[in-house]
Amino acid sequence: MQIPYKPILPKNAPPIVIIGAGGIVGDAHLPAYKKAGFKVTGITNRTRARAEKLAAQFDIANVFDTVEEAVANSAPDTVYDITIMPEQFVETLNKLPDGAGVLIQKPMGDYFWQSNEILEVCRRKKLAAAINCQLRFAPFVSAARYLIEQGLIGELYDMEVRVTLETPWELFPHVMIHPRLEIQYHSIHYIDLMRSFLGDPHSVMAKTLKHPAKTLSSSRSTILFDYGDTMHAVINTNHDHSFGPHNQESFIKWEGTKGAIKARMGLLMDYPHGVPDKFEYCLVEDGKAPEWTEVKLEGSWFPDAFIGTMASLMRYKSGETDILPTNVEDVIKTMAVVESAYISSDIGGVIVADRFIDKQL
Known part of the structure; x- marks a missing residue:
C-alpha cells in the first residue's frame, strides 16, 4: 500500500x-x-x-x-x-x-x-x-491520518498516547524550572494532536504530578477527554521511568471498527539520540486472523x-x-484544553468519602 x-x-x-x-x-x-x-x-x-x-x-x-x-x-x-x-x-x-x-x-x-x-x-x-x-506533521502521524481519512480502519473509537521513559529535563534549563512543566511543555503536543483527529472535547479530566525526589513542578500526567459514550481518548505520561530501556514506551495508538494503527515515537526514547520510529497497522478481514503490517517511513518527528x-x-x-x-484561531482551542486540564488537576475528582455520608450517619 x-x-x-x-x-x-x-x-x-x-x-x-x-x-x-x-x-x-x-x-x-x-x-x-x-x-x-x-x-x-x-x-x-x-x-x-x-x-x-x-x-x-x-x-x-x-x-x-x-x-x-x-x-x-x-x-x-x-x-x-x-x-x-x-x-x-x-x-x-x-x-x-x-x-x-x-x-x-x-x-x-x-x-x-x-x-x-x-x-x-x-x-x-x-x-x-x-x-x-x-507533531501533527510527523511522518507517522501523517501516515496514520491518511489511513483514517480513507476509512481503512473504520470508525475511530479509541486514541491513546503513552509515554513511559526517562526525560533528561536538564537539557532544557529554561523549561525545567517552569511551574507548569509537564502538560504545558510536553503533553500539549498530544492534546493538540488529539484535537486534530477528534475535534474539541466536551470536557477534560486530568491530574499532573510531581516526583517525590525531584524539584520539578510536574513530570507525570494523565489526561482523559470526554468525546461521548464510545470514544476513549487518553494521554498517559511518565517521565520518571529511570529503570533502563527494557520497559520504556513511547507510542500513539488509534483503534477503529475495522483496524488499528500504532506508531512508536522513537525520538523520545534515549533522548536526544532516540531510537528508530516504528509504524504499523492492522486491517481486519472476515475469516482471517488479524495481522500487523509494518511500513518503513522516511524521516522522524525531529527535524522532518x-x-x-x-x-x-x-x-x-x-x-x-x-x-x-x-x-492561532485553532490552537487557541488547544490552549483552552490545556488550561482546563490544569483546572481539573487542581480541583480534583469526586471525594469518595462523600458517597458514604448517609451510611456513616
Whole structure:
C-alpha cells in the first residue's frame, strides 16, 4: 500500500528570518529548513554570539542585533520564525510588519490570558500566524491520518498516547524550572494532536504530578477527554521511568471498527539520540486472523515535522491553499484544553468519602 505522508512544499518558498537562537533552532528548525531547501536569510538573538554560531553553521548571511533591524533589512514576503520564550511573544509580534507570515513556537503562551493576548495582536495586525505544533506533521502521524481519512480502519473509537521513559529535563534549563512543566511543555503536543483527529472535547479530566525526589513542578500526567459514550481518548505520561530501556514506551495508538494503527515515537526514547520510529497497522478481514503490517517511513518527528509546519504557512501565505492547520484561531482551542486540564488537576475528582455520608450517619 502506498501511503502519502510527506508534506507538500511551496512552489516558491519565501525567505525566512529566525528570531531566537535556542537549542531547538539548531536541533530541528535549521536542519529541517536545510533539508527542505528553504532559505534562511537572517537570524537575531539577544545573545548575538549564539546567533553568530548558528549563522556560521548553517550558512545564514545576516545576523541582526534586534528584531527591528531584521525587519528593516528583510524582503516584504519574509516569513518570521519566532523561537523565543512565550512571555516575549506579544512584544515581538508587535514589531513585525502588518500582514506578515509568522510561525510561533509552541506553547501559545504559558497561561491562557497570555494566549488571548497573542491571539489579539495577531488579529489586530492581520498576521498570517501559525503555532509550531509540529507533531501533527510527523511522518507517522501523517501516515496514520491518511489511513483514517480513507476509512481503512473504520470508525475511530479509541486514541491513546503513552509515554513511559526517562526525560533528561536538564537539557532544557529554561523549561525545567517552569511551574507548569509537564502538560504545558510536553503533553500539549498530544492534546493538540488529539484535537486534530477528534475535534474539541466536551470536557477534560486530568491530574499532573510531581516526583517525590525531584524539584520539578510536574513530570507525570494523565489526561482523559470526554468525546461521548464510545470514544476513549487518553494521554498517559511518565517521565520518571529511570529503570533502563527494557520497559520504556513511547507510542500513539488509534483503534477503529475495522483496524488499528500504532506508531512508536522513537525520538523520545534515549533522548536526544532516540531510537528508530516504528509504524504499523492492522486491517481486519472476515475469516482471517488479524495481522500487523509494518511500513518503513522516511524521516522522524525531529527535524522532518518542522518542514510541515513551515511549509503549510508558506503555502497559505502565497495563496496555494486556504488551509492553515495550526493557525492561532485553532490552537487557541488547544490552549483552552490545556488550561482546563490544569483546572481539573487542581480541583480534583469526586471525594469518595462523600458517597458514604448517609451510611456513616
